Amino acid sequence: MKTNLFQYVPGNSVIHRMNPVTKILLTIVICVAAFLSGNLFYLAGLLVVDLLIGIIAGVAGKTWTIFKGLLKIAIFLFVLQILLVRNGTPVLWIITDEGLLTAARVVIRLVVVCMPLALVLAVTRVTDLTNSLVQVLHVPYQYAFTLSTAIRFVPQFLEEMAGIMEAQTARGVAFDKARGLKKFSMILPLCAPLLISSVRRTDQTAAAAEVRGFRLRTRTSGYKKYPFTAVDLGAVLFCALLLAGAILLK
């Protein structure tokens, strides 16, 4: 089966042991810092921080995959930006210096912001994430449940999609011969059976949750507790440092 990007990777690194709420805070701080500062060196520094977090957490391979995936989108955006921005002095053809700077800022920000969002799911059990949101941040359980179920269903959908494609392949649909748009147009009709089976499944899952006390769950129901430790204090200080840097290096 395809390993998907949202799948949790077990481990015992500093990042794994961090309180899920701290991880969310760190993610948000990185996002905010990326938009506070326009300094290219600072933004590049944030990118290094992202990569380092991935390496410390022991998910270097996954970090690299996410990075490569984002890079493709980034290159597309970069080209779009340099062609669209008309301010500044021309450097080459219709490309201006201003355009190059803006484009660089946009794409680095994109990568910097998206990476921790993906990484946080790789190093946190979804249940820990939702339970801590409920326990520490008092998020209503229904919302947290929606989030965790959505993530729980990603591998399920991939499996189901593969099943439908196999069924079609067995009836002579040659998915392997088509490429690009052609393949896309072949996959599109599969959305209907996928959607129908998902809706049915979701309803049953709701029933499964209900018969196991979904409505009885309160903020304090979780078995695991999420205390703040020295690691979290360190992470919070690091967050403050990042924000201070962003403000100083505007």
Add this chain to the structure above:
Amino acid sequence: MIVFQDLSFTYKGEKQPALQEVCLTVPDGGFLGVIGPAGAGKTTLARAISGMIPHHYSGDYYGSVTVNGLDTVETSLDEISQLVGMVFQDVDSQIISPMVEDEMLYGLENFGVPREEIPGRVEDALEKVGIADLRDRTIGSLSGGQRQKVAIASILALKPRILVLDEPTGELDPRSSRQVFSLLKELNEEQGITVILIEQKIMLLCEFARQLAVLNGGRVIFQGETREVLAHSDELQALGVNCPRVTTLSSILSEKTGEKQPACINLDEAEAMVRRLIP
């Protein structure tokens, strides 16, 4: 005790009733096997006991179902579900959490089981089903059979008084299926847990269930002690319900010898019968 009184149920938007005038009684500590062809209403029967009908699935509901004296219409789903544990036919829709351990904890947390009791219950249930080594795995990495065992373990951990299992061994190999059946028998005999087991594996079912109910087209066609029900093997075959081969043998011998032989439900009985008839 579970009592169905003239229960008829039609799912919202459906024309054909899923259950029609079902009368059925399962005594405390009973072990009822439910069989019948596809679309006979077996799953609907299970949902009616667990309170999902009428609390989750709406439709036209006539008659009544009482579980330990509580009418399932008047009692809240939360209350019924603390009494009745249900294992779904579709395991993937039953499993809520992305990790095995979290799935085990889910119901225990919600029903407010005391903290100090939780680790023991989780370990015990995993141990009983034989999947203690899967505790830290993600659900996505498990096979169909392993998921089925997780679903069963997560319900056993809740220690319900009544267990309803909808084809719980559909994805299991013969050895694991037998293991699950034996476990159910043990829970039934030692702890007095009432078991309602919907199953297609007729041979196993006849060996373990004390009572049998046969459903067809939403109606209960036969119900009673396993042996009594199996005596109708010809009618069962006509419905498309296969009887155990030993039962078929006893009915063939009844026909050939011209005298009524008691229905056999296991190999030992069949052997005794054959020895008696061939001196």
